[in-house]
Ligand SMILES: NC(=O)c1ccc[n+]([C@@H]2O[C@H](COP(=O)([O-])OP(=O)(O)OC[C@H]3O[C@@H](n4cnc5c(N)ncnc54)[C@H](O)[C@@H]3O)[C@@H](O)[C@H]2O)c1
């Protein structure tokens with residue numbers, strides 16, 4: 412029996428992620444959680460998703476609640492609550508506003524669901540992962556963020572399209588910030604098991620254009636269709652399935668690292684991590700010199716914003 416709770420379920424991403432999760436075979440119950448005042452919307456969404464399950468021949472139960480104590484007994488909690496960026500904003504512009512939304516939610520998770528594995532989605536996701544870790548009091552293995560998994564999938568799609576190969580033939584990773592300072596690891600990119608840098612055709616690929624397209628993907632979609640929904644929603648589904656299926660896949664997610672990448676750490680940021688029913692375990696890696704420098708600078712950026720937000724949150728708390 413597995414129960415997955417989505418906090419922020421009435422939002423654009425939350426509702427599609429709920430749909431994606433309801434299709435995972437290991438999931439018996441999806442609990443749609445929202446703020447008081449959202450009862451009608453939660454009821455309607457639960458009816459719609461129940462119809463969807465029936466149409467797919469799935470026996471997954473869809474329930475809803477506005478009470479935090481119903482987080483209890485959740486195996487996985489996905490948090491999509493928070494403000495999305497508007498056209499022209501950077502994800503990091505949302506840091507303090509969303510930290511103020513995430514902190515009380517994380518406290519409730521720590522109180523009512525201390526055994527759960529928590530997947531953070533709210534942006535800026537690396538910073539919100541650190542906020543959730545701090546305020547929930549859970550262990551680092553239990554709290555992680557979507558991080559650069561979505562960016563890695565975006566790059567994978569571009570590489571597959573460029574080389575006219577199936578996406579399953581491409582393995583690639585982007586580490587670091589889910590944002591401007593992300594670091595594509597060409598050293599860890601393979602097509603059909605062959606390192607891409609060993610393929611003569613790689614010399615002709617528009618690397619900079621591809622990386623810029625990944626960096627700008629979210630803002631392009633937001634500008635032209637309002638929100639990113641299906642890419643992140645299905646990426647959330649993959650992560651939930653990886654946890655509940657105890658699959659031990661290595662995916663690139665925002666996780667607390669001490670020193671796993673060339674002794675760089677003390678931050679929540681996108682890194683390759685093994686994911687299973689017990690949570691998320693960053694994998695120690697060695698990368699190329701230029702990649703180390705870029706990762707170090709991404710870490711410093713995210714560590715700085717995280718410290719700043721946590722300090723401001725402390726000040727807000729002490730001033731009542
Ligand atoms: N990490 C990623 O790759 C990724 C991808 C897409 C969206 N996001 C982030 O997910 C978040 C939600 O995006 P969306 O497009 O679904 O937004 P949305 O506006 O459609 O939904 C926001 C949700 O948050 C809830 N919410 C808003 N303010 C709240 C508050 N003060 N307290 C409690 N709940 C509150 C709303 O009720 C709603 O359920 C944003 O921060 C967005 O940037 C992250």
Ligand SMILES: O=C(O)C[C@H](O)C(=O)O
Nearest residue numbers: 496502534629630639643
């Ligand atoms: O770009 C955004 O603000 C949403 C999300 O982080 C994304 O990359 O799709």
